[in-house]
Amino acid sequence: MITKPKVPVGQRKDDRAMIRILATSDIHMNVTGYDYYADCTDTRIGLTRTATLIREARQQAVQNDALVLMFDNGDSLQGTPYGQWAAQTIRHTHPLPQAFAALGYDAVGLGNHDFGFGVAFLEQIAEKATYPILCSNMRYKALKSPWHPYAILPRSVVLNGNNEPICIGVLSVLPPQTLQWEAHKLKGKAEVEDIVTSAHHTAANLKQLGCDLVVALAHTGLGADTFENGQENAAIPLAEIDAIDAIIAGHTHLTLPGPGHAGLKHVDHARGLVHDKPVVMPGWAGSHLGIIDLSLKRDQNKKWRVENSKAELRSIQSDVDGSTVAEDAEISAFFAAGHVETKAQSAEPVGRITKPxxxxxxxxxxxxxxxxxxxxxxxxxxxxxxxxxxxxxxxxxxxxxxxxxxxxxxxxxxxxxxxxxxxxxxxxxxxxxxxxxxxxxxxxxxxxxxxxxxxxxxxxxxxxxxxxxxxxxxxxxxxxxxxxxxxxxxxxxxxxxxxxxxxxxxxxxxxxxxxxxxxxxxxxxxxxxxxxxxxxxxxxxxxxxxxxxxxxxxxxxxxxxxxxxxxxxxxxxxxxxxxxxxxxxxxxxxxxxxxxxxxxxxxxxxxxxxxxxxxxxxxxxxxxxxxx
Structure with a gap:
């Protein structure tokens, strides 16, 4: 497994350790805050703005001596003309892995649309990535797979003013229907397993390998509240798995916490809890940053246990006055050249129409x-x-x-x-x-x-x-x-x-x-x-x-x-x-x-x-x- 050690610094005197999980999902290559279809700026979307929220949330956590983990939950690579340009223009290094690396992503899960340009394209992305790319419930039949079934992240947390080791396991699941939807790219090349079944044995394996906590990158939404083999949206039964401590959900482009999931059984939509487990679903196109704060204590056997949790979303656009956060200059620079070329490619004339x-x-x-x-x-x-x-x-x-x-x-x-x-x-x-x-x-x-x-x-x-x-x-x-x-x-x-x-x-x-x-x-x-x-x-x-x-x-x-x-x-x-x-x-x-x-x-x-x-x-x- 690919690992990337991080050691927080600080002298907070507390018998609780703090972890902050930051998450994006369903970016769909909305990286620049620009609507290429309408040829105009769109301040409601874009990783360049989400990046500002990421840096702010990270800084707040570090000031409180919290360990920060940063994840993406899939469907990042396809969805806009920029994504099409990046996939077809092989002479360029794809800018998204560079941006993810600059923002300190610890792991990235795959979503169904990430296979839209084929496995060879994913192999090119994996070659450039400084973080592990994960998918637990899809097995690639070739000898070398561009994704890993899980990641083990050795880290440290501050406890009573001292740095103490902790091991984080990360799994990733996507809809099993992906093999069907993307059959023209995956037929004969991959096998897929049910979300809950795969997550259950992967999480158990991570615990056996010594992981103190397990985070699930779940490219799946909130659907039926009981397990059904082959569910597309399986986040509710997924949260029942004891070995999983926190979940990043997605795929449906909805948000949690928030009123969109009010009334669902086992779901506290206001607090972002599913079966009393913290779950965030950060919208789409970079519209929100998901945050899960975990407070941990050691039990009598010196094992880490989650004592308290809090899930929240931060939007790039204010609900009060409609104002938006500023774009991050460093991340904007990664996408600047591609933005210019995408606009030029998008402007190529092809014909005329007489009616709108x-x-x-x-x-x-x-x-x-x-x-x-x-x-x-x-x-x-x-x-x-x-x-x-x-x-x-x-x-x-x-x-x-x-x-x-x-x-x-x-x-x-x-x-x-x-x-x-x-x-x-x-x-x-x-x-x-x-x-x-x-x-x-x-x-x-x-x-x-x-x-x-x-x-x-x-x-x-x-x-x-x-x-x-x-x-x-x-x-x-x-x-x-x-x-x-x-x-x-x-x-x-x-x-x-x-x-x-x-x-x-x-x-x-x-x-x-x-x-x-x-x-x-x-x-x-x-x-x-x-x-x-x-x-x-x-x-x-x-x-x-x-x-x-x-x-x-x-x-x-x-x-x-x-x-x-x-x-x-x-x-x-x-x-x-x-x-x-x-x-x-x-x-x-x-x-x-x-x-x-x-x-x-x-x-x-x-x-x-x-x-x-x-x-x-x-x-x-x-x-x-x-x-x-």
Whole structure:
């Protein structure tokens, strides 16, 4: 194991030793506090600002003779055009390991998105890292792995004015679904184990190896309160493991402590305790710094025991006046050159559009950005279907919103003005480094596909208004299948839960599903073009349970969109219907759409719903009452 000894200095006379754990999670290469999609500064994000909080929190701890441990909890390497630039520009040393080293990170865990650029890329990162990169529940089959299953950190704490040795064990776990989501990068190369099962035996092993405390870097959120093998969000049962003393959680981009997890069983959301164990979840994009303070005593057997703990979050943006902390000059310098090159790369023109593209109304109105993406996907795949057995099979193109507000906030929407379009706009429409896939699906699977997507919506009753969408449903799991048309009846209950499990086979929200004006039959066969995440089972859509994949070369979706906008792909006219779905008449029932405040610029596009602007909610989302 890689270790890095640190010895605190000081003469605090106390029979308790103090440890401060600092944590970041889900940075997603938001390192500069800059929105490359909108080409403007964004003071709500960025490691350069989190770094200021890190230094302040570290200094406070050192002044109190506390040992400081610094961790990142995964999904740091992918998520912005800067991350794309850094991954593709091999001649440069990746700046993130340099910044982590300068900030004194003791270990970094892996998240599912860290595999988005492949294992070879992770190997390059590991070569430059001065800290251990960890993943306990994924085993790489090659002789040399870029990550370690755990780390053992020998350190010292101040006790009664003396430096006393202490040994910290660190494990790291991620969703087992990572192997499925990133199958195109990991298939045949890795094996994955359940989060809780892996953490249980890894923590026990660390204790047997002499670790006094165990910290879990858990790239997982707070979901079900009881153990289920293969859980994506397993932080609650994880906290039941006796050998684990503190947990850094993440993956869902939420925060803890905080009201977002109020009401969950075994969770004290105000104090950041799960099963009475300290847990922090520091948001995303560098928005928060997580802090866990531990007070330790030695028991009669001279073993260290946690006596008290405190979990807190510090935000880079004040909740009182909206002010933000300053950027750290040293950390900003690491990212300066890449920032300039990313801006230049993002500004490269690729074509022109005659109407603006935005995602403010993806759930109810026309989304020209999605119809453009659907057309580009179909146009890129069509040549590979020609002169094959699939040439005459009708084609559908499945797309879903990439930027839809949600946990990322009211500014996280695609918004591209008419006129010249550049690479930053391409990334704004489709933010992920996904590849194209094509599958065969019959009509019954298509209908279930649409039913699964329709689960996004709330069931509307006469005593409304209700929120139009289920807040527990993830926006990128709302697929629109261009080429087909259908209605959604929101008076009916959903057929599927958000995890893809069947609620009731008798439930049906989808009406009048058609292709070229003819009803879709259960035995009709289609080619569906989609991204690798969905084809690999991401989102738990029923169609991915038995996928019939069509062989394609490696095709990046962003490249297909760029080529289509540049006029290098032959149009298919698949997405001529900009809004292929509509809502069945609801007798003037009302629903509340939450969207970004800049949607006011396009409110006339919702005229069919007689929209009423209800103002902004506490999070800054615009609330629009719709009549269906």
């Amino acid at each position: 593209l935005h995602s403010y109304f993806s759930y109810c109105g026309s989304d020209r950005s999605l119809s453009l993406l659907a057309e580009a996907q179909a146009a890129a795949v069509k040549p590979f279907l020609a002169n094959t057995q699939f040439a005459d099979i009708p084609v559908l193109s499945a797309v879903a919103p990439a930027k839809f507000g949600g946990r990322a906030g009211p500014r996280y929407y695609t918004d591209v003005p008419a006129g010249e379009i550049s690479m930053r706009h391409v990334a704004d429409i489709h933010v992920f480094p996904n590849e194209l896939r094509a599958v065969l699906a019959n009509g019954a699977q298509i209908l279930d596909w649409l039913e699964m997507s329709a689960g996004l919506f709330s069931q509307l009753s006469k005593d409304g208004p209700h929120l139009l969408t289920n807040p527990h449903w993830t926006g990128h799991n709302f697929d629109i299948l261009y080429g087909a048309t259908w209605q959604i009846d929101l008076s009916k209950p959903a057929r599927f839960n958000c995890d893809g499990s069947l609620v009731d086979a008798a439930n049906s929200r989808i009406l009048d599903a058609s292709f070229n004006g003819t009803p879709i039959t259960e035995d009709q066969i289609f080619v569906v073009v989609l991204n690798n995440y969905r084809a690999n089972g991401g989102g738990d859509f029923p169609v991915a349970k038995n996928p019939r994949l069509i062989s394609l070369p490696s095709l990046r979706i962003q490249d297909a969109l760029r080529d289509y906008l540049a006029g290098n792909l032959q149009p298919t006219l698949l997405a001529e219907t900009v809004k292929p779905f509509s809502f069945a008449p609801m007798g003037s029932r009302t629903a509340i759409l939450k969207t970004g405040p800049n949607a006011r610029n396009y409110i006339d596009e919702l005229a069919e719903y007689r929209p009423i602007d209800l103002g902004l909610d506490d999070e800054g989302f615009m609330q629009v009452q719709l009549t269906l």
